[in-house]
Amino acid sequence: MSPAAPLPCDYNAILTTRTFPFLVWDGVGIPTPPGLIGMVAVPHTVTGSPFGTNFVRVERLSGPGGSPVATIANSARFLVAGKLIDFTPPTAAITAPVAGDVLGSVTVNATGADEPKGSGLASLKIMLDDVTTLASGATSPASAAWDTTTVPNGPHTLKAIATDVAGNVGTSAVVTVNVNNPVLVTVPNVVGQLQAAAAAAITAAHLVPAINTANDAVVPAGVVISQAPAGGASAVTGSTVTLLISLGPAVAPVGPSAVFITTDSATQGTWQGVYGADGYSLANGPASLPAYAAVTLSGQAPFTWVAATADVRALQRPGLTDRFAATWFSVTTFNIDVNLTDGLTHQVATYGLDWDSTRRAQRIDVLDATSGALLDTRTLTAFNAGKYLVWNLRGHVTLRVTRTAGDTSAISGLFFGAAGAVPPPPVAATAAFVRIDTATQGTWKG
Known part of the structure; x- marks a missing residue:
């Protein structure tokens, strides 16, 4: 006996796997058949074209997760108005920052997108070193303010992960940045030291000595009078410590x-x-x-x-x-x-x-x-x-x-000067007339 004529139906199915179950009943104006179709615990199979005339067959399995062994019932034929099958992962990208040095607060931006006829973007995350989630949301783009002082200096990775409604996951290319935040060190106290020893101590602390000088009636020449920043203060590596070096007591200027x-x-x-x-x-x-x-x-x-x-x-x-x-x-x-x-x-x-x-x-x-x-x-x-x-x-x-x-x-x-050889006088310009020549005329060569 031929199946009955197709009934109008809007049947949407999201296929995320090729194993059971993967159908959801969404009849418009038609109640879900009791006990079978539409029950979450009942596996379903679509037979026929994804678009057009279809019917639902309920099968008995050999066991949980097993293979079909018998058909229990078939539904009447119906028209599938829309059926979405999505196996393509969405795309994801880190758009900022680019690879290179970073420090302080850094804005991390990411984008994600599903294919035009895909199931749609469900979530977008920004991951730091595959461990820390910097941002997570359901829309694109995503952005996060990353405080780089919370991680050690050195290389770190940034990655965006996009997931679509069908559960497909897309991962961006990894962007590797080098966190290069200033490192604070303690400034050594070098007041009272000789200039060479003081400069060496400042350099050993990964700081840069700068030298100024001044006369001092008490501090011997060549000894550090003061320093800025003071000893014990914190300073960024590579910064300058100015040392004031004594020239000894001031000497009255020598006049005429x-x-x-x-x-x-x-x-x-x-x-x-x-x-x-x-x-x-x-x-x-x-x-x-x-x-x-x-x-x-x-x-x-x-x-x-x-x-x-x-x-x-x-x-x-x-x-x-x-x-x-x-x-x-x-x-x-x-x-x-x-x-x-x-x-x-x-x-x-x-x-x-x-x-x-x-x-x-x-x-x-x-x-x-x-x-x-x-x-x-x-x-x-x-x-x-x-x-x-x-x-x-x-x-x-x-x-x-x-x-x-x-x-x-x-x-x-x-x-x-006193006695001694006298410097010669400067050579003066001289001119001495030689003669008048009326014989050579224009034949001057030779």
């Missing part, structure tokens, strides 16, 4: 000085081998200054009495035997600024010459060029035969030459 040595009226113009071993500057003549000295004149005018003479009062030309008589002069006052830049004391001499009279008199004041303080003062009179005034000078000074009698003040030369 002038100590008068002598007046020399015997040498006259024969200065080579007696003065100027380091350098010289001659009025209206050559100059060869030492590297440690800078000389600037102001308020003076140059004048040459005699360009060449054998008079021993006249100064020798450097490296030569001939002499000349010249001067820097002023009817009032002029200055010779002498800056000795190496911080050392040097012998400096002036040569005064009253060449054309016996009336001149002048005062030479040695001043601190910065403050104007008077360091020494000398009076020069009766210098028609020529006189040297010799000092030991240090620093930046001004020699102020003031006329006190006669027509003008007069200084003929300035000399650095």
Whole structure:
């Protein structure tokens, strides 16, 4: 006998396994047959096409979990309007962070999705090291704030796990991150230690020493006066500990000085081998200054009495035997600024010459060029035969030459250093006419 005509029915089945049971009765307008179909404990089998005309057959099994051995009953045929069979796992992915170093609070993001005609996403979890669940929910995306300070520094894994309604599980690719949180260490106390030992102790604690210095009237030079951060404090590895190292007691700054040595009226113009071993500057003549000295004149005018003479009062030309008589002069006052830049004391001499009279008199004041303080003062009179005034000078000074009698003040030369070989004068540019040539014309080659 043929089965009865199909009855209208909306029959949804979710197939998660190929073993019994896997059907759920969901008849629309048709009550569930009592005692058989729809009972959870009764296995069911669909025979026929998943879509279209179907019927349900109830079978007797050989035992729990066994094989069918007999058909107990068949249902009438019915139309299956929708039947969902899902064996495909959903996809999952960690979208943040990417592999690499992380520290502090890190936002971990994940996504999950089932196939378009699948059973749908049921859950999405974010797992840390396959042990700790950072986030769990039924929707995508998922996000978690991960406090990386709760785990040891080093590599850790992040993974997303998605499960669909059918129970299929999808797992993301593993993202490996390296937790690299700062490590706190105790700062060693190095106050009172020598600089080298203190720096070594700071370095051994995985910290970086930075050195500042200061004068201290009590703490010996080279010893740590203080440190920041202080000993016993906590600091992040690789951070800086600043050490203040003593320079010892402060030394008063050395200013300019002038100590008068002598007046020399015997040498006259024969200065080579007696003065100027380091350098010289001659009025209206050559100059060869030492590297440690800078000389600037102001308020003076140059004048040459005699360009060449054998008079021993006249100064020798450097490296030569001939002499000349010249001067820097002023009817009032002029200055010779002498800056000795190496911080050392040097012998400096002036040569005064009253060449054309016996009336001149002048005062030479040695001043601190910065403050104007008077360091020494000398009076020069009766210098028609020529006189040297010799000092030991240090620093930046001004020699102020003031006329006190006669027509003008007069200084003929300035000399650095004592006895010794005199530096040669700088080579001057020269020009010497040779001849006029009217024969070669344009044939110049050769």
